[in-house]
Amino acid sequence: MDEQLLEHEVREMNERWADSFDDPEGMQKVAAVNRDYIEDHIRLECTLDALKEPEKITAEDCDRSVDAKSPIYIDEVRDGQWALAIDFTGSTRNDAVRQPKYAITINRLQTATAVYDTDEIRMARRPITQHLREDLGDALINAKDRVFVTNVETAVWFLFKDFDANNLTHGLNNTELNAGTATEVSVFKSAGAKAVVNAGTGLPDDTWALQAPRKTDFTDFQNAFNDRTGQQLIGASLIITNLDFNKTSDWTIEEVGFETVQNTVESVKGYRKFKDFRIVRTGKHRWYRPGNMYGFGPWTHLGRYFQMDNIHTFQDKRGTRVEKFAWGYWGLGFGNMASLKKMEFYSASSTPTYEDTISGVTVSVVRPLHEEHVIRNNRVDTGVWFPKFTSA
Secondary structure, three states, X not given: OHHHOOHHHHHXXXXXHHHHHHOHHHHHHHHHHHHHHHHXXXXXXXXXXXXXXXXXXXXXXXXXXXXXXXXXEEEEOOOOOOEEEEOOOOOOOOEEEOOXXXXXXXXXXEOOOEEEEHHHXXXXXXXHXXXXXXXXXXXXXXXXXXXXXXXXXXHHHHHHHHHOHHHHOOOOOHHHHHHOOOOOOOEEEOHHHHOOEOOOOOOEOOOOOOOXXXXXXXXXXXXXXXXXXXXXXXXXXXXXXXXXXXXXXXXXXXXXXXXXXXXXXXXXXXXXXXXXXXXXEEXXXXXXXXXXXXXXXXXXXXXXXXXXXXXXXXXXEEOOEXXXXXXXXXXXXXXXXXXXXXXXXXXXXXXXXXXXXXXXXXXXXXXXXXXXXXXXXXXXXXXXXXXXXXXX
């Protein structure tokens, strides 16, 4: 949208934005416009929001706890299942619990203060909306997506180890699968990954080479939701990287049928249904690593995702210096962790206990983010620990 503006239109927009801070009424109007723009940008670009639109709640809908300063929402846990409440602030206090109810904390996410000079904005060739998108909108988006995918990753591996005693001391790779020392339960290998063999010995091999998704992978992934956990679930949606999904364009019409080929062609930001999955594609390979596909059951079984009120912004001007930051309140919880699945398109084990370099080979392009990693977001915060949890 911004890229289509002509240079004189950009200049006019930036001048109106800069001039608005000289008038209290104009300041209120630009604040409302900025809030709407940031909210729309998050709705369109956040992978988590593309997967599940947050339920809007108010403070009156929430509960209070002696253990938390923030509002909480108490929700039910599916009978006999593990539940996990996500902490968007990056706290390490998350716990997986097996109890009738659990508390979802409504966290505040706040950006760092962005500073603008009105003289520079007036002369800039970039629209002010691009600055708002990068400095405020993207900061909140990245914070949410980063924490979300890391908790999904740790949750599926928690279930992997909880289900089978062998899995406690083994990862998931071709060697383990063929030796019978690992069981696929919440994490699965693709058909292409299982077919990888050593060229010299002919034995199953464990490598980080990405294998193209096959049609049968989506069938197997759908069946995984109605298998070892004893639940009668279906796979409702999945997140797949553009790098992995683009390889499905190599499927022939004989493999998938002409109608299916048509239904899998869509813009990067869009989605189609395939094998009853609603497909959400992402190019955010910093958080969602290629080779890792995540599946989700219906949210009526999976959990709850809340947003309390709308986005808030603060702005102030001193001389030619404008300071601005934004914040919002979100809460997320998995009331049934068994509704989370993962498929890997490589044959090596990515159990998140290793470093990003193995025997001198960098594998961070593929290896999922580990809960112990620290990644700094120069916009949102000065450094956030990825959440980790233990069973209660």
